Each structure stands twice: as structure tokens, then as C-alpha cells.
Amino acid sequence: MRYQNVELHNVCDLIEDDGGSGFGILRLPRHILAEINPGARNMARHGAGCEIRGMLADGGQARVVLRAVDRNTTPPIVTVYHGCFCGQSVHLGKEPTEIVIQPPPTLPVLSRISLAHKLPFDPRLVRVRLPNIHPVRIEAIAGDWTYPPREALPARTMLSYGSSITHGACAIPPEGTYAAQCARRLGCDLINLGVGGSAQMDRAVAEHIASRHDWDFATLEMGINIRQWPREKFRAVVENFVGIIAAAHPDKWLFCIDLFTNDADFEDQPTKGVGFREIVREVAGQCRSGKVVHVDGRTILTDPTGLRTDLVHPSDLGMQEMGANLAAVIARRL
Incomplete structure (x- = not known):
């Protein structure tokens, strides 16, 4: 503004x-x-x-x-x-x-x-x-x-929605978030709509993103903040959130990221977010525009030492790896 x-x-x-x-x-x-x-x-x-x-x-x-x-x-x-x-x-x-x-x-x-x-x-x-x-x-x-x-200014703008990981909870400099690192590598501007601890895919946020025309492609990180939700509820909000944005912008790429590497991935019998990755993959695959892509969060943060000791939030080093890997995924589509 x-x-x-x-x-x-x-x-x-x-x-x-x-x-x-x-x-x-x-x-x-x-x-x-x-x-x-x-x-x-x-x-x-x-x-x-x-x-x-x-x-x-x-x-x-x-x-x-x-x-x-x-x-x-x-x-x-x-x-x-x-x-x-x-x-x-x-x-x-x-x-x-x-x-x-x-x-x-x-x-x-x-x-x-x-x-x-x-x-x-x-x-x-x-x-x-x-x-x-x-x-x-x-x-x-x-x-x-x-x-x-x-x-x-840059010719293109990336919009990123997600949890505290997208928000940048543990990134020390402002440019340290994975989203900022990704945008830098792609030569893009960035709109960061990360909401730490609160990425519940609210309908009003989806409608806001859908109403905007100042972005060229978007990343939507979904799942980590609501791992305690039943799978049916998670599927419903993901379908609604992605569907609203995709319907308003059928010509724009949407990169739907499931859970980044986190503590549950190191448990023998995880109890949090079970099946969430499959749901994001299925929802992305069902979109008719052909511009909605599923991204497995484990392929973006591959090195476990890029996590802080809570095994949820990336460190500055983890953010750098994530930015590079996500930029490579996006560059193949743009």
C-alpha cells in the first residue's frame, strides 16, 4: 500500500x-x-x-x-x-x-x-x-x-501462505525465511502471508488471496498447525482453500506443500498428521486447471540437521536448503 x-x-x-x-x-x-x-x-x-x-x-x-x-x-x-x-x-x-x-x-x-x-x-x-x-x-x-x-521492482511476485515455518519464526534476518530465499533465487518479489501456529486455511484468507491480482504464482503450506485434526476435517479445509484460489486463478501455478520434515517423521508409530501428505497430494491431483502441483515437504527439507531441536522449525541453515530446493521445483514449471 x-x-x-x-x-x-x-x-x-x-x-x-x-x-x-x-x-x-x-x-x-x-x-x-x-x-x-x-x-x-x-x-x-x-x-x-x-x-x-x-x-x-x-x-x-x-x-x-x-x-x-x-x-x-x-x-x-x-x-x-x-x-x-x-x-x-x-x-x-x-x-x-x-x-x-x-x-x-x-x-x-x-x-x-x-x-x-x-x-x-x-x-x-x-x-x-x-x-x-x-x-x-x-x-x-x-x-x-x-x-x-x-x-x-521484479517482474514477477510469489505469494506464500503457511505456518510459522513460512512466517519465519526462527529465521533471524528478515530475508532468512525459506520463502524469501526462494523468491530471491527466482528473481521474484514476495508476499508473505505466513501465520505462525495458525495456518488453519480459513475461508476468508482463501477468498482474500483469490481476490488479489498482485501475484503470479503461490505456495500454500498446509498441515503442520492442525496435525491433531481428524483427516476428514483436514481434507475438507484443504479442498475448500485450494479450490477457492484455483477457481479464481486457473491460469496461475499453485504449489501445494504438505508437511515439511518434522518430529513425526522420526517416530516408529507417528500419531500426528497421519495421512495428511496423501490428502494434499490427492486434492492437488483432483484440480482441473492443471496448474496445481503437489510438493512433498520432505523433498524440500532433506537434511535433518536443518531443524532446530524442537524438530519442527528450521534453523537458518535449514531455511537456506528449503529455499534452494523449492526454487528448483518452481523453476521447472514457470
Whole structure:
């Protein structure tokens, strides 16, 4: 969405009426929040995939003031990119943190590299990438920003829906999620709609994705958050969720990912999510468009040492493998 003279990428609505200073952000529209599960409603406030974007004039300067609202085991890190190149990494605190941004002295070289390698982002585009798993208050955006033109951005956009794994719960930098790693390898922009602990495939979320026309292909990670559900219930929500999106976009590729490698895969007699992978495969195979693809999550995260000790969430190394493997799967179809 446009805010003054910058783009708030991956942001649908602002939170300005809660009595706090500055404003918060929502990755889902405010009008659907009452129709989705409470966990997803809360996770929509997190910054996964969200960026403050603007062009910075030669010799100009910009500033943003940000504040992390909460704390968890993953630190709230902001990275500042100039196109595809990282220039700063900043640890946010509960008190406002000012980030001053200037064009790097190497900008002419970065421009030549970007042109020679056909990089997807213009290096004159400043991208302030917000923490994945934290709500952030934006206290101020000021300076010599101008609104980014379309040609400064990638030609294609990937949309990713899923659990905390897609959301990026244990990815330390904003660009560390498997979805961001995948989009980078494909030269695409990213819309991250991961909702940690809450990927219940709400109908309102499916209808929202179906109503959007700003994405070119999508990944839908389904199953890990509802492993305790009966198989019949899981099948019904997967059929509904995928069906709504596929019907609205029959010409777009949908990559339906079942459960990534997880703790149940190391049990002799697993009790969680039994049969879920087969259900996702069957639902994807039944879609008539021919553009719905099943992806076995075990083929995306193959190395068990890419998991953290809970054996559910990938580490930064695991995220890197997942991004590379998923990009290879998608590239074969595009």
C-alpha cells in the first residue's frame, strides 16, 4: 500500500486507532480479521515480508524510526537493502530506534552489477525489511524518499501462505525465511502471508488471496498447525482453500506443500498428521486447471540437521536448503 511517498510492501492496512504512538501494520485486511482464527488475527500484525520502500535521490538522506512491540527467542532484526544488496542490519528495542539511510558510496558500481546481472531490484531502491516474527511500530518515515516506479521492482511476485515455518519464526534476518530465499533465487518479489501456529486455511484468507491480482504464482503450506485434526476435517479445509484460489486463478501455478520434515517423521508409530501428505497430494491431483502441483515437504527439507531441536522449525541453515530446493521445483514449471 502507498503511504505518503513510500510503498509499504506486503501491508494491507494500518493500525492507528489503538492509542499507541506511530502506527502498526496488518498483512491481512482489517475487514476479514473477525472471520479468521484468533491466532492468525494476531500474527497478521507481524512484519514477515513487509518492507518500507522508496527511491533515494543522489546525495539524499532518509530516516525511519521503528520500535519492536514484543520479545521472543528470535531477535527483532531490521535489514536495509539497496536493491539486492544489504547495507545495514539493526537490532530493534522496545524504545524507538532511528535508522539513517544514505546512498552507499559504491552505488555506481552496484548499478553496473545490477544491470550486468539483470538483478530484479534497482539498487537506488531502498528497502527497509521489517522483522519476521515481531509486531513493529513505525514511529516516523522522513527524508528524501520518492515513490518507487514499477521498473525498479521484479517482474514477477510469489505469494506464500503457511505456518510459522513460512512466517519465519526462527529465521533471524528478515530475508532468512525459506520463502524469501526462494523468491530471491527466482528473481521474484514476495508476499508473505505466513501465520505462525495458525495456518488453519480459513475461508476468508482463501477468498482474500483469490481476490488479489498482485501475484503470479503461490505456495500454500498446509498441515503442520492442525496435525491433531481428524483427516476428514483436514481434507475438507484443504479442498475448500485450494479450490477457492484455483477457481479464481486457473491460469496461475499453485504449489501445494504438505508437511515439511518434522518430529513425526522420526517416530516408529507417528500419531500426528497421519495421512495428511496423501490428502494434499490427492486434492492437488483432483484440480482441473492443471496448474496445481503437489510438493512433498520432505523433498524440500532433506537434511535433518536443518531443524532446530524442537524438530519442527528450521534453523537458518535449514531455511537456506528449503529455499534452494523449492526454487528448483518452481523453476521447472514457470
